[in-house]
Amino acid sequence: MDSFFYNLESFLKERISRKRFLKVCLGGFVLFLSNSTFLKAAFAKAAPSNGRPKKDIKGDHDLVLAGGKDPYTNTVKAVEKMGGMGRFVKEGDVVVVKPNMAWDRTPAQAANTDPQVVAALVDMCYEAGAKRVNVFDIPCNEDKFCYEHSGIAKAAKESGAHVYYANHWNVLKARFSYKSPMENWPILRDAVKCDTFINVPVLKHHGLTGLTLSMKNLMGVCSGTRGLIHMDIGRKLVDLTDFINPDLTVVDATRVLVKHGPSGGNLEDVKEIDKVIVATDPTLADAFACTLVNRDPMTVPYIKNAAQRGFGNTDISKADILRVNT
Amino acid sequence: MRKLVIARRASQAFFLCLFIYILWSTTYPLKGLFPTKTFFHTNPLIMIFTSVSERLLLAGLIFALVMLVLTLVVGRFYCGWICPLGTMIDWTGALRKKKPHPGDRVNRWIRKGKFLTLAVIAGFSLAGIQAAWILDPMVITARFVSLFLIPTITLLLNKVFVILIRDLGFYGRVQDVYHGLRSSLLGIEPHYFSSSPVIFLFFLLVISSALFISRLWCRAVCPLGGLYAVVSRFSFMSRVVGDCVGCHTCVPLCRTGAIMDGRSYAKGECILCMDCVYACPPGVTKFALPAVGRRADKGTLSRAEKENGVSRKNFIFLMLGSFLAMGFNWPERDRATGAVIRPPGSLKEDEFLSRCIRCGNCMKVCPTNGLQPTVLQTGLEGIWTPHLVPEIGYCEYKCTLCGEVCPTGAIPQIDLWKKKRTKLGTAKVDRSLCVAWSKNWHCVVCEEHCPVYDKAIRVKEELVDGVIIKKPYVLPDLCVGCGICQAKCPVRPVRAIKVSPEGADRT
Numbered sequence: 001m002d003s004f005f006y007n008l009e010s011f012l013k014e015r016i017s018r019k020r021f022l023k024v025c026l027g028g029f030v031l032f033l034s035n036s037t038f039l040k041a042a043f044a045k046a047a048p049s050n051g052r053p054k055k056d057i058k059g060d061h062d063l064v065l066a067g068g069k070d071p072y073t074n075t076v077k078a079v080e081k082m083g084g085m086g087r088f089v090k091e092g093d094v095v096v097v098k099p100n101m102a103w104d105r106t107p108a109q110a111a112n113t114d115p116q117v118v119a120a121l122v123d124m125c126y127e128a129g130a131k132r133v134n135v136f137d138i139p140c141n142e143d144k145f146c147y148e149h150s151g152i153a154k155a156a157k158e159s160g161a162h163v164y165y166a167n168h169w170n171v172l173k174a175r176f177s178y179k180s181p182m183e184n185w186p187i188l189r190d191a192v193k194c195d196t197f198i199n200v201p202v203l204k205h206h207g208l209t210g211l212t213l214s215m216k217n218l219m220g221v222c223s224g225t226r227g228l229i230h231m232d233i234g235r236k237l238v239d240l241t242d243f244i245n246p247d248l249t250v251v252d253a254t255r256v257l258v259k260h261g262p263s264g265g266n267l268e269d270v271k272e273i274d275k276v277i278v279a280t281d282p283t284l285a286d287a288f289a290c291t292l293v294n295r296d297p298m299t300v301p302y303i304k305n306a307a308q309r310g311f312g313n314t315d316i317s318k319a320d321i322l323r324v325n326t
Numbered sequence: 327m328r329k330l331v332i333a334r335r336a337s338q339a340f341f342l343c344l345f346i347y348i349l350w351s352t353t354y355p356l357k358g359l360f361p362t363k364t365f366f367h368t369n370p371l372i373m374i375f376t377s378v379s380e381r382l383l384l385a386g387l388i389f390a391l392v393m394l395v396l397t398l399v400v401g402r403f404y405c406g407w408i409c410p411l412g413t414m415i416d417w418t419g420a421l422r423k424k425k426p427h428p429g430d431r432v433n434r435w436i437r438k439g440k441f442l443t444l445a446v447i448a449g450f451s452l453a454g455i456q457a458a459w460i461l462d463p464m465v466i467t468a469r470f471v472s473l474f475l476i477p478t479i480t481l482l483l484n485k486v487f488v489i490l491i492r493d494l495g496f497y498g499r500v501q502d503v504y505h506g507l508r509s510s511l512l513g514i515e516p517h518y519f520s521s522s523p524v525i526f527l528f529f530l531l532v533i534s535s536a537l538f539i540s541r542l543w544c545r546a547v548c549p550l551g552g553l554y555a556v557v558s559r560f561s562f563m564s565r566v567v568g569d570c571v572g573c574h575t576c577v578p579l580c581r582t583g584a585i586m587d588g589r590s591y592a593k594g595e596c597i598l599c600m601d602c603v604y605a606c607p608p609g610v611t612k613f614a615l616p617a618v619g620r621r622a623d624k625g626t627l628s629r630a631e632k633e634n635g636v637s638r639k640n641f642i643f644l645m646l647g648s649f650l651a652m653g654f655n656w657p658e659r660d661r662a663t664g665a666v667i668r669p670p671g672s673l674k675e676d677e678f679l680s681r682c683i684r685c686g687n688c689m690k691v692c693p694t695n696g697l698q699p700t701v702l703q704t705g706l707e708g709i710w711t712p713h714l715v716p717e718i719g720y721c722e723y724k725c726t727l728c729g730e731v732c733p734t735g736a737i738p739q740i741d742l743w744k745k746k747r748t749k750l751g752t753a754k755v756d757r758s759l760c761v762a763w764s765k766n767w768h769c770v771v772c773e774e775h776c777p778v779y780d781k782a783i784r785v786k787e788e789l790v791d792g793v794i795i796k797k798p799y800v801l802p803d804l805c806v807g808c809g810i811c812q813a814k815c816p817v818r819p820v821r822a823i824k825v826s827p828e829g830a831d832r833t
Contacts, residue, residue, distance in 0.1 A: 104724050104777075140775055140814070142693045142722050144354050144509075149724070164505035169488050207773045207785065208796060227771035227816030231761070265779030301768075 049172035049192050051243035059083045062319040063279040063288055068326030071254045074276040075120035077326045078250075082278050084128075085121075088248050091129035093195035096136075097121050097161065098246075100202045100217045101150040103263045104141040110255035110270040111263050112146070113202045115155035117252045117276060121198055122159035133161040134190060137220040138168075140263075166190070168223045174243050181232060182239045191221035191244065199246035199282065203253040203289050205261030205269075209233060211295060212262050213286040214249045215241045215302045234305030241282050241302075242311065249285040251277040253292055283312025284319055291316065330600040334406060338413040345410040349471045351511055352690045352731055358511065362687060365410075365464050366733035370394050371447070371550040372465070372683055375458040376734050379451035380681055384734065394557055401561040402554045405544055406597030411463035411532070415543055419536035419581070428539060433583035436539070436546045437555075437595055444552035445644035459683035461549050469710065470529040472690035473519040473699060481516040483507075517695045518718065524701065525710070540581040545595070555594035565591055565602070568610035576602040576611065665703045666713035667807065667827045669728045669737045670721060670748045674832045681736035684710040688728035688737055694719030696809065697728065712737075714750065716809030716825055721750055723777035723808055738833065751807030751827040753783070753800045759822035762797045766790045772811035772823050773798050780804060783811060783823075802829065 059082035066078035079085055089095055099113035107114055118135065125133045135156040139146035143165045147153035153163045171186035172193075191197065201217035208230055209216060215237040219226055221244065229236050253275040257264040264270070275292060279285035283306045287297040297303045297314060307314040345365060351358030366372055367386030370393055377384050393404065405412050419425070428436070443461055450457040459465050487504045490496045507514050519525075535542040544551045576585050579602060584595035603611050669688055672678050689697040689712050696719025697712045704711065712728070714721055723746060729739040740748065755772075757763040762770065773783040773796070782804035785796040800823075807825045815821040 104722065141777075141810075142354075142725075144693060145722060145724060148355075162502070162505070165508055170492055207781075208768060208770045225816050225818075227769070227814055230769050230771055230816070231767050233768060260779065260781050262774055263777060265777070 046171045046173045046186055048175045049187070049189075050175050050177070052192055052194075052197060052245045054245050055247055057088055057247060057280065059087065059278075059280050061322040062281065062313070063277060063284055063321045065288070065321065065323045066276045066278070066326055067274055067323070069274055070326065071114045071116040071252065071274075071276060072120045073326045074254075074274070075117045075250060075278075076124065077324055078276050078278040079121075079124055079248075081322055081324055082248075082280075085124040086128045088198070089125050089128040089130050089196050092131045093125075093129070094193075095125045095130045095133045095196045095198065096191055096194045097125070097133055097156070097198045097200060098137060098191065098217065098220060099135065099152050099200040100212070100220065101137045101146050101152045102140045102220060104139075104145040104149050105263065105265060106149055107151050108255070108267060108270070109265055110202065110204060110257040111261070111265070112150040113152065113200050113252045114254045115151040117250065117254070118152050118161075118200060119155040119159045121200060121250060122156050122161040125196075125198075126160055130196075133159075134194070135161045135163045136166045136188075136190065138166045138188070138223065138226075139220070166221075166223075171223050174240075176239060176243070180235075180239045182229075182236050182243065185240075186223040187240075187243065188221045188223065196248070197244060197246045198248045198250060199244075200250045200252060202257075203251055203292065204257035204264065205259055207261065209302065210300050211286075211290060211293070213289055213300070213302075214246065214251060214282045215286060215306075218244055218246070234301035237302040238305045238309065238311050241306075246282055247280070249277075249279050249282045251279075251285050251289045253277060253289065256293060258293065281312045283307075283314055284316070287314045288316055288319070288321070328600075328604045331604060334598075334600055337407045338416065341408045342410045342413045345467065346471055346475070349468060349687075349690060350476055352472070352687055353511075353515070354691070354693050354725075354727060356691070356727065356730060362691070362731045363733040365468070366683070366685060368393050369462065369464045369550065371458050371462055371553050372734070374553075375447055375451040376456050376681065376683070378448075379454050379456040380677070381454070386733065397554050397557045398561055400563045400598065401558040401593070402551070402595075402597045404554055405548075405551050406599045409463055409544075409550075411467045411548075412541070412544055412597070414467070415533050415536045415541060416581070418533045419540045422537050425538070425540055427578035428583065430586050433545075433586075436542070436583070437592070439546035440544075440548055440552035440555065441641060442644055443547060443549040444556070445641055447549050449644075449646070454680070456680045456683075458549065459685075461547060462683065463543075463548055463550050465683050465685050466529060466532060469525055469684060469686040469699075472686040474522045474526045474529070476690070477517050477519060477522065480514050484514050484516045487514070517690075519689060520698045520715070520718075521701045521710070525699070539583075541597075544597070545582050558596070559594040561593065563613055563615050564593060565596060566612055566614050567606075568612075569608065570610065571608050573607055575605055575607055579605050665827075666700060667716075667751050667809065667825060668830065668832070669697060669712050669714065670726075670745055670750055671729060671740045672737050672830075672832055673735075678736050678832070679704070679708055679711065681734050682711050683734055683736075685733060686710070687731040687733065688712045691727045691731045692719065693722055693725060693727065694813075696720055696813075714809060714825075716812035717821065718813075720810035720813040721808040723806075723810075746806070749805070749807050749829055749831045750809070751825045752802045752805050752829050753807060753809070753811050753823050753825045755798055755800060755823050759817055759820060760798065761817060761822070762795060766793075766795045768795065769816070770796045770798050771814050771816055775810045775814045777808060777810060778804050778806060782806070798823070 064078040064081045066074040068074050099118045101112045103111040105111035122133050156163050170189045172189050174182050174185045174187050199214050201214045204212050206212040218240050256271045258271050259269040286303050290297040348360050352362045367389045370390035373384055373386045373390035447458050491501050532543050582595045585591045696714050698715045699710045700713050726745045729737045761767040776783045782801050783798050785798050787794050809825045811823045812821045812825050815823050
């Protein structure tokens with residue numbers, strides 16, 4: 001310490017020559033440069049991303065509707081009729097199964113995807129040779145409560161999936177080839193950097209859009225102030241679906257929340273219709289799901305926007321639909 | 327072999343680690359090895375004086391009495407062997423080896439301070455005001471650990487992982503470890519607390535006092551130490567010096583200044599650190615329980631006792647004098663209660679302020695980080711009490727954790743059924759800010775998030791230019807004031823829906 005003060009004192013008392021001044025300036029500049037490069041490397045901002053590549057894998061049918069008491073068998077049957085999970089998941093793939101577990105509610109309250117549907121999908125992915133299945137969501141309530149009380153974390157873990165809390169810092173910035181209000185929106189990296197994305201929404205009521213479906217479920221991979229997506233929601237959700245490109249959409253309609261959505265809670269508001277929809281086209285899955293609760297698809301903003309833009313197939317009459325009972 | 331000193335240091339380190347572990351595991355789902363209230367329930371100062379001032383019997387009182395009985399047997403072992411604050415004070419004091427040794431006269435004056443604080447606390451609690459929290463060592467340490475130390479460590483750990491994973495690209499294994507850590511019991515959850523620097527500075531002030539005179543805080547201020555000192559004067563175990571050669575080696579060595587000359591010592595001051603046992607050149611010092619029928623050095627000790635501490639007369643005088651300080655209190659006045667949202671089911675404001683010991687447990691456990699320490703929002707008497715800041719985090723609908731960890735019941739333990747029906751306040755939509763009302767935009771994020779099963783936020787549908795716009799309004803009877811609407815409202819910088827503590831259920 002003493003020597004430090006001595007050196008400092010002698011440094012301060014010394015007369016500064018031009019050479020010394022220039023040296024100090026140069027040293028400072030080099031330090032500044034190296035520092036800023038280091039800092040840039042160490043505190044990198046989210047990288048831009050153009051979204052998941054389009055695979056356009058077609059199933060045997062456009063859409064399969066499975067009805068039956070057990071959601072697990074429904075899911076397995078429906079995916080089998082679609083051509084089997086092997087068509088969507090290749091050996092060594094990293095798969096994301098993105099359920100709707102946004103709310104701190106029990107499975108009976110029907111605000112979240114049924115855990116059995118998720119478990120069935122995880123099992124099938126591993127059977128098809130997936131290297132790793134990730135299950136995550138950015139919930140609206142506290143993640144610990146949602147993961148546990150929805151029953152999904154337990155069911156998926158038992159099937160061997162990696163269930164974890166999503167990190168808001170681990171995001172990519174969305175880029176679009178066209179002008180989009182979702183430009184630069186932070187989207188979870190793990191949802192984009194995966195080989196197969198399976199979207200597993202639950203069919204339920206929603207205050208603003210009328211119904212929560214597969215496109216709405218994709219809000220769960222968005223970070224940032226998600227409330228802002230609600231303004232001009234139709235366009236934003238279709239852009240988001242275009243960005244994520246889910247390979248497979250599995251709509252859980254085992255129990256349907258018909259009122260007080262999306263969080264619900266009252267058991268009287270829950271209608272059991274015991275159906276599971278599997279489709280490759282998210283728009284078709286959404287449009288078809290509307291008919292299950294006797295709703296005109298065109299009243300749902302994002303389906304309407306998709307129809308206007310010609311994104312996916314919104315005309316159910318033209319689709320090849322298979323109904324199976326288990 | 328300094329066996330006993332090593333044992334004492336090991337015990338200090340162990341209990342400090344245990345203390346930090348217990349506070350760290352004060353988080354959902356509360357599955358730590360020990361109950362979160364362990365250190366508060368075994369704290370006689372908090373338990374006795376809260377019970378007296380609130381006129382009730384707290385559950386922890388029994389453990390507190392056990393501690394007092396143990397102290398009566400062996401002496402102030404708590405201060406020397408367990409107290410986490412004492413440990414940190416010892417470590418800080420060790421940074422400066424050569425501290426001045428104040429003479430006997432100064433020592434005698436210094437040690438009176440803690441009896442003064444104890445007397446004031448006792449006087450206040452008789453009058454129904456709980457002042458034990460202000461200087462209680464457990465509370466000061468717990469607040470520091472919960473609201474400063476753990477958030478800082480977790481923030482650093484989190485940053486390290488962020489840099490490793492995101493910036494240096496170690497996805498895969500490292501990420502799995504990180505996810506595992508996040509969901510484990512000692513999870514990495516960087517929480518933020520609004521006045522943690524102030525809490526840190528206060529703690530720094532306390533421990534840095536040891537740089538001037540060793541254990542200055544414990545000797546002069548600590549009311550818990552004072553309480554233990556009062557009891558340990560009569561303890562059975564005492565320091566026995568055999569054939570003292572009068573070398574006075576132990577006198578400046580004693581960290582609490584208890585030893586006055588070779589033989590006599592102020593028994594209430596001794597914290598059983600065992601240093602003098604090993605430093606004694608002829609090795610004649612030891613601590614022993616008196617054998618039956620023999621009273622060891624009784625004469626010397628009682629003479630020493632008379633010269634030290636505070637006499638009974640003075641103690642009562644101090645206690646009565648402390649009533650003067652109550653002029654600072656505002657009795658029977660409508661306090662600035664309207665200012666903040668208290669945790670669910672909190673006691674009425676006056677009782678709450680008096681019962682709350684500001685330990686920070688509720689803020690540590692709050693899963694959304696919404697409970698924050700107040701600074702001066704409720705006046706100086708409300709400093710560091712918890713209040714909900716919905717912008718930071720809302721009150722989780724199905725969560726009763728804050729009531730479960732409160733050591734004094736300022737936040738009562740309520741079951742889930744009651745929690746869902748307990749009002750914290752009432753939300754109000756500011757129609758001049760709300761984008762649905764003022765700009766006719768689609769939004770209703772607040773209605774979407776409302777956790778009440780029948781939705782306390784309803785929408786009014788209005789046809790504007792051929793489009794139906796849903797405009798939110800609140801039903802005050804259904805609203806529980808959880809604040810999730812305020813937390814999720816996308817309007818910036820001021821939220822368009824705000825919760826005020828109006829109509830809160832305070833029992």
